[in-house]
Amino acid sequence: MPAERARAQLSGLAAAGLDAPVFAAGAIEILRAALPFSAACLATTDPATELITSTVKWQLTDENDEEWAHQEYEVEQYNSIDVARRPGGVTTATQETGGDLASLRRFSEFFVPRYGFGDELRATSTVDGAVWGFVALFRDGPNAAFTPAELEFASSVSSLFGRGLRSGLVAGAVAGDGAADGPAVIVVDSAGEIVQAGIGAAARVEDLGGPPLGTGPLPFALVALVGAGRRYAAGRLGTLPRTRLRARSGQWVVAHASPLTSRDGHSTDVVLTIEEARPPEIVPLVVAAFGLTPREQEVVRLVLQGSDTAEIARTLHLSRYTVQDHLKSVFDKVGVRSRRELTARVFFDQYAPRLAAGSGVAPSGWFAPAV
Known part of the structure; x- marks a missing residue:
């Protein structure tokens, strides 16, 4: 049967030790044989905060990331973190709205106008009680609702996605080249524009997979963090959002978002801080x-x-x-x-390349740039 074959193939893929993008691309192809869909997005998360750290998309583009993050974190409706608390860690837009998708703002304002989607299935990728990622599947058209049997199947393989995304976090050799030095600060205004950036911010953003600063959108992980910062400012997130990310250089960084508040008490801009993670x-x-x-x-x-x-x-x-x-x-x-x-x-x-390069200890107690 297609479902049993897909489950076995996903199990093998999850155990193959692939990096997250390669695993995600292969998993999408396997899943399509058992659970048809029109588009998909697989996201990795920091299990401590369940905030998105990277995405792999199929039949979707990155150009709408800012709108997606706005709908995901700022609009007062269910999001991926909420899905983790649903029975089986899976739900659909049809199920959440009783079939009234127009009442779900991300459909009426984003998914339908942009893509024409008729339903969305979301599943958490949980292993040993920790959320390592999310899976979002979409179908086109007005009669595209996912069935209860399809939800059950998605729930049954969600841990396999979790295992593959989890192992992908540490897969592959660390190059140790091109890593940025020092903390970076970026200020994002209410329109999502970068209004200020500290020295080193451009190098940090590029190491996280973004384009040269100011020439394109920030990496989705940072865009999502800004949205979470605004959610925190609105009192709908209990702790200041932060996440751990592995950069292209192999370096681990910690990024967090802090909303600025004007004199009249209103939240305005969001400050992103990115710095090298400590052991x-x-x-x-x-x-x-x-x-x-x-x-x-x-x-x-x-x-x-x-x-x-x-x-x-x-x-x-x-x-x-x-x-x-x-x-x-x-x-x-x-x-x-x-x-x-x-x-x-x-x-x-993370740290051996710096020692090998002769980096000393700065007054801060951390590595100083090599000379």
């Missing part, structure tokens, strides 16, 4: 992305602290043989052969 922010994400069990994660944490086998065994109340078994499993999943390689893979991928 405490990235190590847990990287370890989780390798698909380690909770116990394996505890073992890795102690390895990174320099504990030997005996110390790990005492701390975790395990035998040395059990610790060795856990380490062997960790080595297999991470693709290394020793503790030293494990530490380098989890911790030093």
Whole structure:
């Protein structure tokens, strides 16, 4: 049957260790055989905040990203984060509106005028309780509603998408070249225009996949972050939005959005800050992305602290043989052969190139640019 064949193919693809864009493109092709659709968007997320960090689109373009982010984060209707709380982590626009798609602003103002879509299916890509991405599928025309059976199938394969997107986060070698230095600040006004940018902002944006600053839209992850910042300013998001991103250079960065407030108390512009991530922010994400069990994660944490086998065994109340078994499993999943390689893979991928380049420590306590 097409559904069973697609499920088996997705399972194999998710275990192949592909980077996220390659996995997403292959997954879309497999899914189409079992669940027909007219267009699709797969998004990766930061599991800590569930904010979008990258997208892979099929039969969609990037030119409408600002409008999409506006509808997703600023309009007072359900969004992807809400879908994660739906039964099975899946829903459709038809189901959310009782068939009255005109009542859903992103359809009446965006999806129908721009694309002519007749329904949208959204599913969360959840693994081990963490959301690693979202899947959005679209159909054309007025009689395009997704069926309950199709929702059930989408829910049944959502964890496979999660596994593929999760492993894609750490797939591929880190080049260590072309990484930007120092924090960057960008001010975006209420119309979505960049009105100010600090030194280094252009390099940061290009490293995140955007065009030269001022010549095109910001990467969708940053556009979405601006929208989330406005949602926070409106009191509809509980915490200041922030997300961890892996740049093209392989460097990990943290980006957050803070709304500015005028003297009369009204929120106006949004300030984006992008800076290199510190180990405490990235190590847990990287370890989780390798698909380690909770116990394996505890073992890795102690390895990174320099504990030997005996110390790990005492701390975790395990035998040395059990610790060795856990380490062997960790080595297999991470693709290394020793503790030293494990530490380098989890911790030093980001920082070793700077050490090799002779970067010293600046007064801030972080790496200074190499001279």
